[in-house]
Amino acid sequence: MVDYLVSNVKEVKMDRVPVNGSKNAFIQWLVTKENGANYAVRKFTLLKDGIIPMHIHKYQETVIVTKGKCKVCVSDKVYELREGDYIFINSNVKHAIINEGDQLEFFCIIDYSDDMRIITLDEDCNR
Template identity: 60%
Template sequence: MDFHISRISQVPRSEVKIKGSRDAFIQWLVTSDHGAHYAVRKFTLLPHGRIGMHVHKYQETVVITKGKCAVCVGDQVYELHEGDFIFINGGVKHGFQNKDEHLEFFCIIDYTDDMSITLLEDDCP
């Protein structure tokens, strides 16, 4: 495929299935199905929604476009706001906790030979 045009509102949204997650939704905007070597995903978290702690082999960059959240990375917690971004290397545990308002962010990942996600018992405060 040489190119692909769509509207975010037309891309199916599904619930995030990572253990410890709640009120978190994902849309896969650009994927290998389009011929890309990376994926672009949009996440939406409702107020107090969360994505549980997990780890995976692939790298990701998260760009906050609406709201604010706590991002747990390794053993640290950082607060990110609209306009902030974070790069998380493969093999680094992380999770997201939304604050009081609607949260939206884009997440760009690379495709690795192992795309599995390991769920962790750790909690993101």
């Protein structure tokens, strides 16, 4: 646990997104419980044709788009998000994110729930 943390996004390891079926999608964990936080701040980068398929999880999340544009399927609706847009997604609400440009970047803030599993759904984000 730390009293504070100063860093740069470029210094944080980039991993593939662990959601089954994800394509050209990468994640960086910036602030985590290992730092003493009760929440996590993550940065996602989706390259051209990048996708995080339909899935659910118990934790809540807020997605804030900082670069590019995307389609977000949430519940039974579809939204187009661009730089500066954000969306809150409650726990156990199905959702997917599809990059609709060259490169998409967004920050995602989540809480820590007692179950951090991600369940991929056999559904497409078609609308």
